[in-house]
Amino acid sequence: MKSLVFDLGGVVVVWDPVAPIAAAVGPERAEHFVHGGEFDFAAWNRAQDAGRSWDDAEAAAIEAHPHLAAEISAYRRNFPLALPELVPGTSEILGALRSRGHRLVALTNWSAETFPHAPQRFPEVFALFDDVIVSGVEGVAKPDPAIFLVLGRRLGHPLDGVLFVDDSLPNVDAARAAGMDAVHFTGAAALSCELRERALID
Structure with a gap:
């Protein structure tokens, strides 16, 4: 796992x-x-x-x-109204990872007050996550290095080599600086290739 x-x-x-x-x-x-x-x-x-x-x-x-x-x-x-739909293809990737027994965690820059709308809108997708770390709850947002300290505590193990996926290059750079294997998200097809190269999905 x-x-x-x-x-x-x-x-x-x-x-x-x-x-x-x-x-x-x-x-x-x-x-x-x-x-x-x-x-x-x-x-x-x-x-x-x-x-x-x-x-x-x-x-x-x-x-x-x-x-x-x-x-x-x-x-x-x-x-x-700011949450019209899911990003095409990502939920299927999450499902495939979950079926392989991997632990899925979300680390999001989001207000603590507006975040609850997301799991209410897409409960089937949020059910795939073992944990969700919300910056507004923690009081610190990516790419601040402090948020990765929070992530490490929540994971309960070092961040070295943990795969991180984000569409923001500054956040990707910050994750790499924290020791993570970070991927810049540009779409589900490219992400699938990255995951296959790491033998995380078929």
């Missing part, structure tokens, strides 16, 4: 931050809010991934950007 560690958003579950906001203000305004540059959505959201509460996050953002109050409040309120 081997332990394998998977990121969730962009690897197992599709994450679309525009959709919850578009439900309130329309797609054009939502796209501008998330990707337009006036508001640093990535940095704002990352603080919640690292443990900041959504009440504090929304209050600070609305104070700084009162003209974006509708966009700011819409994301959490409509969050289930």
Whole structure:
């Protein structure tokens, strides 16, 4: 049996931050809010991934950007819309690994408050994981090296050689620095090849 560690958003579950906001203000305004540059959505959201509460996050953002109050409040309120589907092919890979007796652990950058929507939306996939480590619960997010110390404690054994899969190159680099065998996820087909090379699936 081997332990394998998977990121969730962009690897197992599709994450679309525009959709919850578009439900309130329309797609054009939502796209501008998330990707337009006036508001640093990535940095704002990352603080919640690292443990900041959504009440504090929304209050600070609305104070700084009162003209974006509708966009700011819409994301959490409509969050289930951010999870439209599973990433094609990954759940089948997880099932194949599980059938081989491997231990599956998720290590995700996710707010503690919004994370419960994911297992509610995809219970059959989350049932494949032996453990899920949520950055917002731990108060530290990838690629901070401290999150890999948390992972090691949860696994109960050294990280050396443990396979880690993530769609973020900084996270992959951090995992390698922690001694892991890290794979940059670009799709299920490429991941299957990586796993076959390691004799983890047929």
